[in-house]
Amino acid sequence: MALPGVRAGARAAATKMVQRCRRVDGTERSQSPGPGTQRAALYVHWPYCEKRCSYCKFNKYISRGVEEAAMRSCLVTEAQTLLQLSGVQRVESVFFGGGTPSLASPHTVAAVLEAVAQATYLPTHSEVTLEANPTSAPGSRLAAFRAAGVNRLSIGLQSLDDTELQLLGRTHSASDALQTLAEARSLFPGRVSVDLMLGLPTQQVGPWLGQLQELLCHCDDHISLYQLSLERGTALFAQVQQGALPAPDPELAAEMYQEGRAILREAGFRQYEVSNFARNGALSTHNWTYWHCGQYLGIGPGAHGRFMPQGAGRYVREARIQTLEPNNWMKEVMLFGHGTRKHTPLGELELLEEVLAMGLRTDVGITHQHWQQFEPQLTLWDVFGARKEVDMLLEQGLLLLDHRGLRCSWEGLAVLDSLLLTLLPRLQEAWQQRTPSSVPGR
Structure with a gap:
């Protein structure tokens, strides 16, 4: 669920500033509940991938011998438990992320959605998004996900250059990506988002803009432009540190971003958030909840959430993170109904900092x-x-x-x-x- 900005150095500095801007008097009082207290979005984390990409630091595991029935049962149980704990009466959107959730069975997606619909109100028009990788999402499988209740796809293309895809450790080719995109658009017209990455080592402005122009010939109504963030502990970070690859040039990345957003504006896309562009009203309502500090519940190994537990005598929003490792998470869910690793009450100043930092990411602002x-x-x-x-x-x-x-x-x-x-x-x-x-x- 990363929400990257444009310049990694400035982003890190801003993050440190947020960490310094904390209440120090140690007092607490009930927070203003904020908008939609009884409404929330739901994020479901599928932690498994076919392989780990060279740039990825997310909570992911290679899918070998996954007991999907057990994982499905635990996802359902945790969803029921956290919905009850939160007192949420209406789920506005559901997002299946990962990992590679398109590796999961459509039956798992259907089971989670059914559990949500039984525990609270899930309107028929609610946005239900699934992240999909081209090699794990042939047309027949996408159709099965649609039948299970998915109505929006987010496809991780990342690049339309095969050399760049190999550098990123992706398992698909550019032609695979375009074929999956075409199949997705036929099944989910107007509801397909694609990701394009910028700021890679050796990447140049002209060729990258050419990729974006080509993508405009094939894409639907939503595009996300994400700058590569070199994360310590990843294969790509090690290659740069060892000198096998040049460090990404932040000035070139900034130029790609500026030129890219201008091209998208000319093509009729609204930049409704720092990294996200939509036309014909095809905004991601799920991500809009994050940016406007609505409540969201995180289900699955390592998932994050922000919601206000009920029944404790006070109403304070909590930041939650679920246990990372899937087997340990499943044991905790079977014992306690959920696998929350940590929950931290948010002070009022902390919450306002989030309202400010997240809200200003959008073109509407605050x-x-x-x-x-x-x-x-x-x-x-x-x-x-x-x-x-x-x-x-x-x-x-x-x-x-x-x-x-x-x-x-x-x-x-x-x-x-x-x-x-x-x-x-x-x-x-x-x-x-x-x-x-x-x-x-x-």
């Missing part, structure tokens, strides 16, 4: 109404109005603060991580300057 659902005391004007550093960003045309709310401009979206280095400290300062009488419960 409306005044949305902000007040999380923070009824401090307005956006209180936090960011009449601040010298913020005024500079407004004057530069990177940021907008008006009657609609706070949002990035077209130019600002491309450098969001650097903007957060200015905005997050302003939020912390405004929070600390509140008088004790303005903070109930302190």
